[in-house]
Amino acid sequence: MDFTWQDLVDYLLALxxxxPEEGSGIYxxxxxxxxxxxxxxxxxxxxxxxxxxxxxxxxxxxxxLLDGDTRLVFYVDTQNVLRRSRYDTDEEEWQVEGEEEGDIIIPQKSKLSGCFTPEGxxxxFQNQSGLLQGIEFRDSKCELLNPAPAEPLEGTRHLVLRSTDENLYLFYIGQDRYIHYLIKGPETGEKWQENILKSPIIEQNVTNFMVIPDEDMKSFETHLVTADRLMGIDKQGEFIDFGKVVEGKFTPNSGKECVIETILLVKKGVKAIAGKALKTKKK
Incomplete structure (x- = not known):
C-alpha cells in the first residue's frame, strides 16, 4: 500500500x-x-x-498495539471501565481478556496512549486530577502507577513512544498550548524529565497528532489535524500548512502532496505509536 496524505488524515481521525507487519493496508x-x-x-x-x-x-x-503476531486493543466500556481485547490468530477473532484484573475507571474526556514494554x-490516561497516569500490564496483572508530572489540556490526545534503549517518551499538549514531552528511562535515571518541543504556540484545537523522531530521539517532526487543516511542525519548530480537511477529505496545498520522504516517515510514526520500539542511533 502506498501511504498517502489522505491515509494520514484518516488515521488521525480514527480512534x-x-x-500490519506483513501484507498491505492499515487497520x-x-x-x-x-x-x-x-x-x-x-x-x-x-x-x-x-x-x-x-x-x-x-x-x-x-x-x-501491534508487534509481530501480537495485536491488542484497549478501549472503554459503557461503565467507563478500561477493557482489553487480543486477536486470537488460531480462532481468527478478537477476544476480551483481563476482566479478572480489576476495574480501572477512565474519566469521560480522557484519551488513551501506550506501548509495549519488555514485561508487557x-x-x-488522564485521571480525575488532570494528570497523565500509567497502568502497567504484566503476567496477567495490572498495576496503577503514580501519576506523571504531565497535565495536558483536558480531553486532548497524548502519545507514547519507546526506544530500544528502554526510554519512554510521553507527548502531550500542555495547558500553555505547546507540545511537551517527558522522558523516563536509563537516560534520566528512571525519573521523569520534562521537555518542550520546539514549536509555535498551538492556537487551534487539535483533534489528533503524531510525533516522528529522528534516530537519536533528539529532534522531532509533528503532524496534526485540526477541525479543518492538516498541519506539520518541522524540526526547526516552524508550522507547515499541508492543506484543508473538510468532512474528513483532504485537499492539499499546491506542491505539498509530493513530499514522499515525509510520507515514508509518517509510516514509521504510525508503527511507533502502535507500540513498536524505535531503534536509536548508538551514541
Missing amino acids: SGAI FLYEEDNCLIEKLWSGTEILEQVFIAEDVRTNTPALY QIVF
Whole structure:
C-alpha cells in the first residue's frame, strides 16, 4: 500500500490504528453503535471489517498495539471501565481478556496512549486530577502507577513512544498550548524529565497528532489535524500548512502532496505509536 496524505488524515481521525507487519493496508478502529470495529483499509477500499467488542462507550478512546503476531486493543466500556481485547490468530477473532484484573475507571474526556514494554504493556490516561497516569500490564496483572508530572489540556490526545534503549517518551499538549514531552528511562535515571518541543504556540484545537523522531530521539517532526487543516511542525519548530480537511477529505496545498520522504516517515510514526520500539542511533 502506498501511504498517502489522505491515509494520514484518516488515521488521525480514527480512534486508533496500526500497520500490519506483513501484507498491505492499515487497520483503523471505529466505534459504531457502541461496538468497537476494526477496518482494514487498502488505500482504495475496505478489505475487512471485524467486530472487536460490544457495550463500548460512545466515542470511546482507543489504543491499538501491534508487534509481530501480537495485536491488542484497549478501549472503554459503557461503565467507563478500561477493557482489553487480543486477536486470537488460531480462532481468527478478537477476544476480551483481563476482566479478572480489576476495574480501572477512565474519566469521560480522557484519551488513551501506550506501548509495549519488555514485561508487557503500559497504558496512559488522564485521571480525575488532570494528570497523565500509567497502568502497567504484566503476567496477567495490572498495576496503577503514580501519576506523571504531565497535565495536558483536558480531553486532548497524548502519545507514547519507546526506544530500544528502554526510554519512554510521553507527548502531550500542555495547558500553555505547546507540545511537551517527558522522558523516563536509563537516560534520566528512571525519573521523569520534562521537555518542550520546539514549536509555535498551538492556537487551534487539535483533534489528533503524531510525533516522528529522528534516530537519536533528539529532534522531532509533528503532524496534526485540526477541525479543518492538516498541519506539520518541522524540526526547526516552524508550522507547515499541508492543506484543508473538510468532512474528513483532504485537499492539499499546491506542491505539498509530493513530499514522499515525509510520507515514508509518517509510516514509521504510525508503527511507533502502535507500540513498536524505535531503534536509536548508538551514541
